Amino acid sequence: MEHKNNGHEQEYPLYTERIVPSPKVKYRRLIKTVKILLLIIAIGVIYAVADKIVIPVIMDKIAVRNRVVDHIEFTRDEYPDPETQQIEDQRQIKNDYDAIIQSLRSKVSDVQRTVVTVREYVSGHYNDNDSDTPYVSEEIQDDLVKLENNVEGYSTMGLLVGHLNGRYMILTSQTYTAAVEEYAVVVQDSDEYKAELVCSDELTGISIISIYDTQVTDADSQYMKVADLDNSYVLNKGDMVIATGKIYGTSGAIDYGTITNRTVANSIDNNYEIFETNLSCMKDDYGFLFNSDGNVVGISQVNSDSKLKAIGISDLKCMIECMINRQGKMYFGIVAQNVDSELSEKNGIPMGIYISKVDNDSPAYQAGLQPGDIIQGINKMPCYSIQRLNDKIYDSSAGQVINVSIKRKGKSGYFDASYDVSVELR
Structure with missing residues (x-):
């Protein structure tokens, strides 16, 4: 069928869909x-x-x-056997008194360079109303006046025992550091440097403090001299010494004296030789003994006597090393005395280290050691003196186990036993 549009095209509307994208x-x-x-x-x-x-x-x-951290290390001194000690005691003492004094005097300048003044550090306080204006209380002002006038009661003396890792290590009085909150070191009675506490030991009355070498002037750095610690085991009655520090109540004083007596004091984990001199001692004095070579042989012992007494430096070296290197002291936990051949024969007991006391809860106590035990060996090696035992303890690291060989008395006499003791760092 034909479709007609009568000349017109038919239009269709276009449907457009708008798509809106998402x-x-x-x-x-x-x-x-x-x-x-x-x-x-x-x-x-x-x-x-x-x-x-x-x-x-x-x-x-x-x-x-x-980083390589330096550690201080002193020469260990062998504790003499009784027979060797008798030979040392019989040595001839020099008769030329003037020559001895002259020898000591020649070392005075070097000795003075090894000691410094230790006193209370006083800092200014700020007024709350004006933070930029330092306000010093009347109490602080009084202290400053006393310090400036060099009142001896406010100071003590220190001994330079080391220079490592950017710090000077100074041995001083524990009694003083315990009584003062902050302390300063004075060199040549001029420049003052704020010090920090490293470690303290109440039994020996020793503290170690330090100052940073970066704060020390070139002049003071060139002047300061680290002391040499010598062998005090060879020191005998009649030997002459140089005494310096705070003596006669005066800081920095120097005198010459003679060793008049030599005794032994029992302490925890060690015995200390005590050297008495003919020099007078006042309350709060703290000094150091030097031999004719200008080396340290004794550290002042706090005592109530009128004579200056000192602990032999050889018995302190291990502890001082540990206080500086590890900021602590090794702990075993016994009080003991040496039994030499003479005491052994006289009392019918074996030679060795006779334990008279064991601290409760100490490493020795926990391991099973008892009063009356006699130590004869450490780690399968002979050990017959408390001084040698002390060396072995300080050669150990914290928590290290050492094997202790002993003699213990039973019903039928002494028998052998051994215990493992884990030493502590305190």
């Missing part, structure tokens, strides 16, 4: 771009933090781990 689709590229930018920013922030904080911390830890 926002997710529409902004997909934008979101992706923003995510990339945020990721770049985050990476940049993380890198910046790592570069400024994390990496330096890690590098510091690596540097500390790889």
Whole structure:
């Protein structure tokens, strides 16, 4: 059938559908771009933090781990056998008194360089109304006046025993450091340097304090001299010594004296030789004894007597080393005395280290050692003196187990036994 449109084309309306894209689709590229930018920013922030904080911390830890830390080490002195000691006691003493005094005098200048003044450190206080204006209380003003006038009651003396890891190590009175909150070191009666406490020991009355060498002037650095610690085991009655420190109530005083007596004091984990001199002693005095070579042989002992007494330096070396290197003291936990051949024969007991007391809860107590036991060996090696035992204890690390061989008295006499003791660092 033919369709006609009478010359006109028939128009049909066009239907147009409008498609609206989803926002997710529409902004997909934008979101992706923003995510990339945020990721770049985050990476940049993380890198910046790592570069400024994390990496330096890690590098510091690596540097500390790889850093070589110096340790102080003194020459150990062999505690003499009784027979050897008798020979030493029989040696001839020089008769030329003037020559001896002259020899001692020649060492005075070197001796003076090894000692410093230790006194209370006084800092200014600030007024609350004006933080920029230092306010010093009347009490502090009084203290400053006393310090400036060099009132001896406010100071003591110290001995330079080491210079390592950027610090000067100074041995001084524990009684003084316990009574004063902050302390300063004075060199040549001029410059003052704030000091820090390293370690203290009440039994011997010794404290170790330190000052940083970076704060010390060139003049003082050239003047200061670390003392040499000598062998006090060879010191005998009649020997002459130089005494310096705080003596006769005066800081920095020097005198010459004679060893008049030599005794032994029992203490925890060691015995100390005590040297009495003919020099007078006042309350709060604290001095050091030097031999004719200008080396230290004794450290002042706190006592109520009128004569200056000193602990032999040889019995203190291990402890001083540990106080400086490890900021502590090794602990075993016994009080004992040496049984030599004479005492052994006289009392019918074996030679060795006779334990008279064991501290409760000490390493020795926990291991099973008892009063009356006689130590004869450490780690399968002979050990017949408390001084040698002390060396072995201080040669050990904290928590290290040492094997102790003993003689213990039973019903049928003495028998052998051994115990493992884990020493402590305190």
